[in-house]
Amino acid sequence: MADDERTLLPRHPLARAAVAGGGGAAAAGVGLLGVAVAEARIARRVIGVTDDPVPDATGWYGGSRPRPALRIALLGDSSAAGYGVSRVQETPGAYLAAGVARWADRRVHLRAFCRVGARSSELAGQVERALERRHTPDVAVILIGANDVTHAVPVATSVRLIARAVHTLREAGVEVVVGTCPDLGTIRPIPPPLKQMVRLWSRRLAARQTVVTVREGGRSVSLGSILGPEFDAAPAVFFGPDRFHPSAKGYASLAAVLIPSVLSAVGAGPEDETHPAAQRGEGVLSVEQAAADAARNPGTEVGGSPHSPAGGGGRWATLRRRRRHAPEEGTPTEQEEQPGPEDAGDTASTTEPTVEERIVAHLDDATSRLDQIVVEELGPGV
Template sequence: MTGRSVTGRGGGAVSRARVARRIAAGAAYGGGGIGLLGVATVGVVLAEVQLAKRSVAGVAAPVPPRGEGLYGLAFGRRDPLLLGILGDSTAAGQGVRRAGQTPGALLASGLAAVVERPVEVRNVALPGARSDDLDRQVRLLLADASRRPDICVLMIGANDVTHRMPPTESVRHLAAAVRRLRTAGAEVVVGTCPDLGTIEPVYQPLRWLARRVSRQLAAAQTIVVVEQGGRTVSLGDLLGPEFAANPREMFGADSYHPSAEGYATAAMAMLPTVCAALGVWPESDRPEAARDEGVLPVAQAAAEAAQEAGTEVTAARAPWALLKRRRRRRLPVWDGEAVGEGSSGAADGGVHLPQD
């Protein structure tokens, strides 16, 4: 097994890794610390984020379409893969109006194109959910023993931060959810806590504090997910340069949730990891030094991933983890729309939505 040197990154990465490990250890032993930031500082950050949310509250946010059904019907209807979607409003697709624009639909469309097989989406995500709701969501998803998911995608964490859930409690709930899904035979990919410093109504200097709190939680999430046999993709500022350069395009009308284009960008970053978890991505898991990939201690890999959105972390031989920066590919399209946007019963490779 080959590792890579991290000495050039200075003490900051080591410090971030220690904080993430401390939060993860606290989850295992029932601790409740909040990391490097003091209670008063965190309180100010959260108050500012709540004000930001209220400032856009007047913008009506439509109830997200569930996007459940079969995708990739061009490959037939038999023996579909079952994709479970769990988490909060980001997982649910809050802010878009069409089923084909939700993360579940986008990921299912891309996965179907890779495996040349239909994919069924089961969406139990709930806008506003915190990590303590994952127990309910997992129970709901696993209730039918005849329809156990092949792979599950979770996006969770933002509401934990804004509602002051201790990070140790947050990651404890996440670890339990991943463990139950893995025990049920599902592969698990977690999109870690997004960067709350990207919310436009949050101003400096609190913007960087919000970013710091979010990334601490994201790193701790990565540690517990990898230790339970899952994989993570850092959502960070929802894929950095694109969102920074085009915030009006990447965020929805409420300036808080992603737009359809924003969700598509996030799905493009997560799709390679979803496929790799199932062993179907046409790219080796071997680290590429030219892409600054490598095998690192889990906490170090988690801290580095939290600093760069779109980075994957997966388990290697304990206590090591593989850090990957997978190449993104465009999602499948049909008539200018993501596959899965078709009407019920479409035979064009799109989505078949069950009738009410």
């Protein structure tokens, strides 16, 4: 089998078991694999590849805000880099840094070490580059896993690599927020049964990423389908032209999920979210239980907990469903300053609306206001 035919065909345990089962099960398994191979070829042709460069979100945000600056390192793959958009303002890094600058009321310097196509095996190098700077980042945000799934990297290998990355960063005193593997079952060009295979694979990887991240002292945010049913119900809005990567609106939604956890990691979160709230379905669970819950519910944060329920024992985690920050109202202003070297400046009809229309009506204002914030917090010439 050619290498590019394998990349969208995870060696799924279900298929392997069917092939090994003998008789009719083996024949069914061979048939399933044959269908999946053909679907992988079709999906690759539909998705395609672009050679357009990805805008680099590295730079200063919130230039007029108080010092000292918060320093964010962005690591991972195309979901972190912003594959498919043409302007810095549309990248997840820009949305993230501008949002943190606004709600923390601090200057933010973001450095992007992510690379399109990266797998977990590249995290060690990205971490090394992030830590070799004179200024250690306050928080590292990692988005990784989709390419591990499409290239059939064993889950055990992927989680070992991300555990090592989180451990290294925490040893250096860096807070870590991991956006777990997205649910690739929402990708429209991937048909069944391949869709079910990659959905199971990606959810399993996301759950294991959560477990190792918490155990190494970081916190995870489940991306799942990022906005759950919204991405699946309105793919034309939230996915880009290749129907595989998010659109600018999709990246804004991704950032809206991550911003509250990043703020909490640097001690700038809302006071009313300091303790888990039972009415929001939050609480202290075993790490494994919290990871399983988070894999089913996009936007769920799982972090370490110093508390244990009655009975004690084992490792426990705090599960939170943080509120996405709806950007405050405002009028776009002139961009403030050019992002420069790291040291420079440190001393929101009459007929019944469709599902898609309701989703857009609910989210369009918030994401457009996040667009405004990016413009306000970025520098000119970007």
